[in-house]
Amino acid sequence: MIDHRKLGRELDLFVSDPLAGAGLPIWLPAGAAARHAVEEYVRELERRSGHQHVYSPPLGKRELFELSGHLGYFADDMFPPMRLSADDEFVLRPALCPHHALVFRARGRSYRELPLRIAELGGMYRSERSGVLGGLSRVRAISLNDAHTFCAPDQVGEEVVEILGLIRAAHAALGVRPAGFRLSLRGPGEKYVGDDAQWARAEELLRAALAGVAYVEAPGEAAFYGPKIDIQIVDAAGRESTISTIQLDFDKPERFDLSYTDSDGSRRRPVMVHRSLVGSMERLFAYLIEVHEGAFPAWYAPVQLVLLPVDDGQAGAAADLARRAVDAGLRVEVDVAGSLGARVRDAARRRVPYLGVLGAREAAEGAVSLRLRNGRTLPQMPAPAALTLLSEQVAARAHDPLPPA
Numbered sequence: 001m002i003d004h005r006k007l008g009r010e011l012d013l014f015v016s017d018p019l020a021g022a023g024l025p026i027w028l029p030a031g032a033a034a035r036h037a038v039e040e041y042v043r044e045l046e047r048r049s050g051h052q053h054v055y056s057p058p059l060g061k062r063e064l065f066e067l068s069g070h071l072g073y074f075a076d077d078m079f080p081p082m083r084l085s086a087d088d089e090f091v092l093r094p095a096l097c098p099h100h101a102l103v104f105r106a107r108g109r110s111y112r113e114l115p116l117r118i119a120e121l122g123g124m125y126r127s128e129r130s131g132v133l134g135g136l137s138r139v140r141a142i143s144l145n146d147a148h149t150f151c152a153p154d155q156v157g158e159e160v161v162e163i164l165g166l167i168r169a170a171h172a173a174l175g176v177r178p179a180g181f182r183l184s185l186r187g188p189g190e191k192y193v194g195d196d197a198q199w200a201r202a203e204e205l206l207r208a209a210l211a212g213v214a215y216v217e218a219p220g221e222a223a224f225y226g227p228k229i230d231i232q233i234v235d236a237a238g239r240e241s242t243i244s245t246i247q248l249d250f251d252k253p254e255r256f257d258l259s260y261t262d263s264d265g266s267r268r269r270p271v272m273v274h275r276s277l278v279g280s281m282e283r284l285f286a287y288l289i290e291v292h293e294g295a296f297p298a299w300y301a302p303v304q305l306v307l308l309p310v311d312d313g314q315a316g317a318a319a320d321l322a323r324r325a326v327d328a329g330l331r332v333e334v335d336v337a338g339s340l341g342a343r344v345r346d347a348a349r350r351r352v353p354y355l356g357v358l359g360a361r362e363a364a365e366g367a368v369s370l371r372l373r374n375g376r377t378l379p380q381m382p383a384p385a386a387l388t389l390l391s392e393q394v395a396a397r398a399h400d401p402l403p404p405a
Ligand SMILES: [Zn+2]
Pocket: 095, 096, 097, 148, 274, 275
């Protein structure tokens, strides 16, 4: 069976070292390269859709998380506070929302700024029990693709619909195939904040945004502060988890006393929409490694092109082409060690999308012969044409190695 932990080891994507601690994986250069490409894509998608990015620290004073409600409702999932002195305690944050509420509150806000979309790929922590941890799918240190939209009440519906569109775009680019949509509602016996009217209003808004979408209802799966739309994936072992989420929150704006000046000069309370397009980088990659069986689309493959000089005579030409490929923005390696057959097999094992073979004829003519990951070989072509082909496929975030014929 496909298992991202096994593939992660074979492809040198990440390592889980017991000395670092369970649920605290380390991203190796290949995994980090792929993650960088994905992060850049997501940041650009967000920038184009009106998000503003911030940085905030992954820990904060105890009082911040008392105010947010996390210590009251979510403490079981948090690491214990760290005491520096009797009146100075810090906690590792379990969510980014409290910091983003402070971003909104950093100065006076006008209705003209709404919807205000604050985004961050930020660190947060969950004190998962060691028994449930595994690879990247369940971790204690989480890098979340997160954003909070502060909007006027009558903007919520449109905002949710727009976020659903962004989620679909991100899924298509990455190759995420959702297993289903879920409307997560309150359940019995859990702790929730807010009154019934708020919950009913939020639920109604989410149902309206889901018009025309097939979804299931999941009582008991809501956040403690509001209902949410969850987009589910199923991993290779058949386990279901949430990859994307949109959550409505009328509570945190109250707790943080957030307000904006409306067009008539009155003070109004914004609604907070929490959303993640692709979830945490850890869970996303656990899924992507399995769904692509390690063969990522070229745009986020750790190494996009391996150049193979047939013998020492072409080493100079290969090094020169590699420099030009790096300048063109590609991730490239030159492999000179061992027989050509062994090097081709090694690149195939590493799921490298493009191989460039340089024999005496290619080197003499300034050309290269491309081999694709599926084993197909292309006729020899001028090296600049090969670099253009690869750059265009990467820029288009194509899933196929070649443009449509
Ligand atoms: Zn949040």
